[in-house]
Amino acid sequence: MEQILEILIVWPFLAFFISLFLPKENEKIISGFTYGLVGLHFMAIVAFIIFWMTKGIPDINIKEISLYQTSHLNFFIDFYFDNVTAVYCFVGSMLTFLVATYSRIYLHRESGYKRFFNTLLLFYAGYTLAVFSGNMETLFIGWEILGLTSFLLVAFYRDRYLPVKNAFKVFSIYRIGDVGILLAMWASHHLWHENITFAKLNNYELVHEHLVGHSLFGVFISMMILIAACAKSAQFPFSSWLPRAMEGPTPSSAIFYGSLSVHLGVFLLLRTMPFWEQQIFVRVMIGLVGLVTAAIGASIGRVQSSVKSQIAYASVAQIGLIFIELALGLESLALVHFAGNAFLRTYQLLVSPSAVSYLIREQFYHFVPKHQNIETHFSKKLEYSLFLLSIKEYNMDELLDRFIWSPFKKLGNLLRFINIKNIYYITIPTFLVGVLIQVTRYNIPDFVVEIMPELFAFIGLLLVFRAYAGRRNVFVVWTLLVMNHFWTVLAISFNDNLTVDEIVFYLIGVIIAGTVGYLILYKITQLEKGVDLNRFQGHVYEYPKLAAGFLITCLGLAGFPITSTFIGEDILFSHIRYDQIFLAFFVSSGFVISGIALIRMYARIFLGPHVKRYHEVAQRSA
Numbered sequence: 323m324e325q326i327l328e329i330l331i332v333w334p335f336l337a338f339f340i341s342l343f344l345p346k347e348n349e350k351i352i353s354g355f356t357y358g359l360v361g362l363h364f365m366a367i368v369a370f371i372i373f374w375m376t377k378g379i380p381d382i383n384i385k386e387i388s389l390y391q392t393s394h395l396n397f398f399i400d401f402y403f404d405n406v407t408a409v410y411c412f413v414g415s416m417l418t419f420l421v422a423t424y425s426r427i428y429l430h431r432e433s434g435y436k437r438f439f440n441t442l443l444l445f446y447a448g449y450t451l452a453v454f455s456g457n458m459e460t461l462f463i464g465w466e467i468l469g470l471t472s473f474l475l476v477a478f479y480r481d482r483y484l485p486v487k488n489a490f491k492v493f494s495i496y497r498i499g500d501v502g503i504l505l506a507m508w509a510s511h512h513l514w515h516e517n518i519t520f521a522k523l524n525n526y527e528l529v530h531e532h533l534v535g536h537s538l539f540g541v542f543i544s545m546m547i548l549i550a551a552c553a554k555s556a557q558f559p560f561s562s563w564l565p566r567a568m569e570g571p572t573p574s575s576a577i578f579y580g581s582l583s584v585h586l587g588v589f590l591l592l593r594t595m596p597f598w599e600q601q602i603f604v605r606v607m608i609g610l611v612g613l614v615t616a617a618i619g620a621s622i623g624r625v626q627s628s629v630k631s632q633i634a635y636a637s638v639a640q641i642g643l644i645f646i647e648l649a650l651g652l653e654s655l656a657l658v659h660f661a662g663n664a665f666l667r668t669y670q671l672l673v674s675p676s677a678v679s680y681l682i683r684e685q686f687y688h689f690v691p692k693h694q695n696i697e698t699h700f701s702k703k704l705e706y707s708l709f710l711l712s713i714k715e716y717n718m719d720e721l722l723d724r725f726i727w728s729p730f731k732k733l734g735n736l737l738r739f740i741n742i743k744n745i746y747y748i749t750i751p752t753f754l755v756g757v758l759i760q761v762t763r764y765n766i767p768d769f770v771v772e773i774m775p776e777l778f779a780f781i782g783l784l785l786v787f788r789a790y791a792g793r794r795n796v797f798v799v800w801t802l803l804v805m806n807h808f809w810t811v812l813a814i815s816f817n818d819n820l821t822v823d824e825i826v827f828y829l830i831g832v833i834i835a836g837t838v839g840y841l842i843l844y845k846i847t848q849l850e851k852g853v854d855l856n857r858f859q860g861h862v863y864e865y866p867k868l869a870a871g872f873l874i875t876c877l878g879l880a881g882f883p884i885t886s887t888f889i890g891e892d893i894l895f896s897h898i899r900y901d902q903i904f905l906a907f908f909v910s911s912g913f914v915i916s917g918i919a920l921i922r923m924y925a926r927i928f929l930g931p932h933v934k935r936y937h938e939v940a941q942r943s944a
Contacts, residue, residue, distance in 0.1 A: 323377070323382065324382065324384050326370055326373075327370070327382060327384060327401060328401070329366075330363070330366060330367060330370060330411075330454075331401060331450055331451060331454050333359070333366070334359075334363065334443060334446045334447035334450050337355075337356070337359040337360070337363075337443050337446075337447075338440065338443040338444050338446075340355070341355060341436075341440050341443050342440060344436065349431075349435055352435060352439050353422070353425070353426040353435075353439060355439075356439045356442065357419075357422050359443075360415070360418050360422050360443075360446065361419050363419075364415040364416055364418075364419045367411055367412060367415045368412065374403070379405065381402070381403070381404045381521065381524070382401075382404075383400070383401070383402050383403075383456055383519065384400065384401040384402075384456065385456075385519075386398070386400065386401060387399050389889055390827070390892075392824070392893075394819065394896060395511075395517075395893060396516070396517050397889050397892050397893075398457075398459070398517060399459075399460050400457040400459075400520075401454045401455065401460070402455065402456035402519070402520050403454065405657070406589070406592050406593065406653075406657065407454055409661060410453040410585075410589055410660075411450065411454065413664050413665070414446070414450070414453065414582050417576075417577055417581050417664060417665070418442070418449075418577060418582075420668065420672075421442070421573045421576055421668070421672075422439075422442065424573055424576075424672055425438065425439070425571075425573040428571070428572065429571060429573070432571075434478055434479075434480075437474075437478070438475070438571065438573075438574070441471050441474045441475055441478075441574075442573075442574070442577075444467065445468065445471035445475070445577070445578070448463075448464045448466075448467025448468045448470075449464065449468060449582055449583070449586075450464075451463060452464025452467075452468065452586060456520055457517055457518065457519045457520060458503070458506065458507050458510065458517075458518075459507070459517065461590070461593070462503055462507070463883045463888075465500075465503065465586070466500075466883055466888075467883075468583050468586065469493060469497070469500075470877065470882065471578075472489075472492055472493065472567065472583060473489045473492060473493040473496075474489075475570045475571070475578060476489035476492050476566075476569055476570045476574075477489035477490075477570075477925070477929060478570045478574065480929045480930070481863065481930070481932065482930070483858065483930055484569055486858055486930045487858075487930075488567065489567075489569070489570075489925070490921060490922060490925050491563055491566055492563050492566065493918070494727075494918050495560050495722075496553060497914045497915075497918050498549070498553050498726070498914070499549065499550040499551075499552075499554050499587075500913075500914050500917070501549070501550075501911060501914050502546040502547060502548070502550030502551075502553070503546070503547075504891070504895065504910040504913065504914070505542075505906060505907070505910055506543050506546035506547050506550065507892065507895065508895040508898060508906050508910070509539060509542055509543045509900070509906075510543055511895070512539070512900040513532055513536055513539055513543065520594075523593075523594065523596045523597050524596050525596075526596065529596060529597055529600070530600070533600070533601075537601075540597070540598075540601060541601060541603060541604060543597070544594075544597065544598040544604040545604065547590060547591070547598070548604070548607060548611065550587070551587030551588070551590045551591050552587060552611060554583075554590070555584055555585065555587030555588055555645075556579075556584060556634075556641070557587065557611050557638070557642060557645065558611060558614045558615040558618065558718070559718050559722065560722070561615060561618070561619060561622075561638050561715075561718055562715050562722075564584065564634045564635070564637070564638055565626070565628070565630065565631040565634040565635065567579045567634075568628070568630035568631065568634055572630075572671060572672065572674065572675060573672070575630060575671050576667070576668045576671035576672050579634060579637070580633060580634075580664070580668050580670070581664035581665070581668045584638075584641065585641065585644075585660050585663070585664060587641075588644050588645070588648070588660055591608065591648050592648065592653065592656065592657075595648065595653060606649070608645050608646075608648060608649040609646050609650070611642070611645055612642040612643060612644070612646040612649065613642065613646060614642070615638060615639065615641070615645070616640075616642030616643050616646070617639075618712075618716050619635045619636070619638035619639030620635070620636075620639040621708055621711070621712045622635045622712045622715050622716070623635030623636045623639065624712065625709060625712045625713050629674045630671065630674060633667055633670045633671055633674065637663060637667045640663045641663070644656050644660060647659060730787055730790050730791070731790070733784070733787045733791075734787040734789070734790050734791025734792070735791050737784060737788040738788075738791075740788050740798070740802070741795070741798060742795065742798055742801075745798070745801055745802070745805075749785070749805065750805075752781075756774075756778055756809075757812060759774070760774075760812060760816060774813070774816045775813045775814060775816045775817060775902065776902070776905050776908065777813075778812050778813035778816075779809065779810060779814075779905050779908035779909050779912070780908050781809055782805070782806040782807075782808075782809030782810050782813065783806075783908050783912045783915075785802045785803075785806050785809065786802070786911075786912050786915045786916045787915070788802055789802040789803045789806075789919045790915055790918065790919045790922070792855060793854060793855045793856050794855070794856070795854070796843055796847070796853060796854065796923065796927070797840070797843060799855065799919065800836070800839060800840060800843060803916050804832065804836040806916055807828075807829065807832040807879075807887075808829070810894065810909055810912060811829060811894070813905065813908075813909070814905075814909070817897045817898065817899060817902075818897075819897060820894075820897045824890070824893050824894075827889070827890055827893065828886065828887060828890025828891075828894060829887075830885075830886055831885030831886040831890065832885075832887055834885065835875045835877075835878030835885060835887070836875075836879060839872060839875035839879065842872045845868060846861060846868055846872075846927065849865070852933075853927060854926075855922070855923060855926040855927070856926075857930070857933075858925065858926055858929055858930020858931060859926065859927055859933045860928070860929060860930045860931050860932035860933060861927055861932075861933075862929060864932075868928075869924075872924055872927070872928065873924050876920040876921060876924050877920075879916070880913075880916060880917035880920045880921070881913055891913060894909065895909070895910075
């Protein structure tokens with residue numbers, strides 16, 4: 323049974339890698355390969371679930387492979403199969419098969435036909451890995467793949483302004499959720515003193531024993547999980563990104579934001595439910611988040627002019643109800659609700675183009691104007707107030723912009739004095755002084771050494787803010803993002819037991835990605851004059867290979883699971899002590915915001931309307 327499970331997990335990854343080598347011009351081969359492989363995988367999952375049920379529905383846990391192991395850390399891939407996995411993988415495989423079938427004709431003669439099916443298979447691979455994951459590290463790999471594919475599919479029409487802009491907004495919200503995952507993983511290592519698996523979380527006595535003297539630590543982990551779940555499932559205050567994600571093709575909207583990806587936050591809560599269900603405060607918070615989201619999602623959905631936006635907010639409201647069900651401990655009802663909501667929203671989104679055309683015809687032939695009726699009593703005033711709030715989407719975009727994005731930009735603009743000269747003459751020498759202090763520690767008081775980790779991590783975070791707000795010199799931005807990793811390593815090196823081998827293991831991915839990215843930037847600036855970050859420039863049109871290479875280097879530098887830096891992040895966090903909350907926050911924020919800045923660089927340079935006007939350019943409103 324375990325061997326069959328391993329095959330089911332590897333299957334989508336093999337399909338994705340094979341699809342990369344299919345001929346771009348032959349639509350039948352591309353769609354037929356995807357349709358066939360996903361369909362066979364769906365049938366294999368159904369057969370496996372039936373076989374699993376005949377065996378008495380046992381929980382299956384497989385520790386697959388240790389990717390990195392030291393005396394204090396074991397980063398291993400772990401798989402877990404139970405009733406939650408069974409429901410999620412059945413729904414996911416069936417809906418992916420249906421969407422692949424639908425897309426064969428829907429995307430006929432699109433210039434990105436192969437790119438869509440490649441991304442769909444990568445999404446399916448990440449989704450499969452996430453729902454079969456047996457620990458937080460394995461889940462985080464699938465989580466990151468889903469974030470990347472979300473960005474790529476929302477920005478599928480990459481020569482247009484709005485799809486690219488909204489794709490970046492979606493990716494930014496996802497990265498906020500990554501802060502929660504990273505901090506939850508860090509705190510879990512200190513609570514359990516091991517890489518805890520979801521199978522062990524089902525042991526009530528073990529969980530209770532660890533939480534007895536660490537209740538605040540348990541609340542902190544649970545709240546970080548809740549933040550990650552809210553960002554992924556578009557719960558308040560992150561709900562406004564979901565309708566913006568509908569800029570992608572209808573099939574991707576159906577499978578991502580109607581059914582599967584948007585329910586991954588629910589999956590995270592289900593997986594960690596044995597941990598937080600005994601914490602009353604956390605359950606109340608989950609219920610309140612669900613209640614607020616359900617109320618505002620329902621009201622916003624009723625006033626939307628776009629059918630996709632109506633479906634998006636209807637889905638958000640239903641997921642809010644699922645959060646309430648989880649807070650009440652109704653796990654089985656939440657699973658049934660997930661499956662019903664996923665199937666319904668996929669159906670609604672796939673038929674939405676036809677439904678809109680029918681409604682337009684009905685309105686044209688049977689339009690009856692409403693009589694104006696001005697009423698002033700309290701109930702009507704309340705109704706009009708709710709209408710205006712719903713039209714403005716309860717100002718959730720403005721809320722995030724005022725309290726998150728604007729402070730980042732303002733802080734970055736205050737650091738504009740950091741240019742190439744200052745990097746060479748101030749930043750690098752300061753870093754070398756820090757290295758000298760760390761190596762010698764000669765006549766330095768202990769209290770000064772104690773604040774060094776937070777100080778250097780904060781300096782690295784300031785460099786990231788500067789890169790986030792940078793718009794002119796692409797080399798300055800890239801250099802600052804690379805240097806953040808070195809400042810992070812320097813900060814954590816003041817803690818005990820960080821070895822040279824661990825530093826090299828972490829930095830080797832940074833150095834390779836940083837060097838290759840610098841060469842690509844140098845190449846594109848030689849080919850095109852005036853490359854900056856002030857606007858979208860669309861150079862992917864003429865340099866698709868450079869664009870693909872730069873995206874890969876951005877992902878490598880951001881800690882995506884393609885280089886040793888991904889595991890290195892976990893290594894660094896394992897050396898942050900439990901009482902160094904500010905250090906953990908600075909480091910995790912640096913990782914997350916640098917990822918946003920890197921994808922912003924890629925989007926600004928290579929995506930959007932082309933700067934050369936002799937190419938066909940879409941309007942900003944398109």
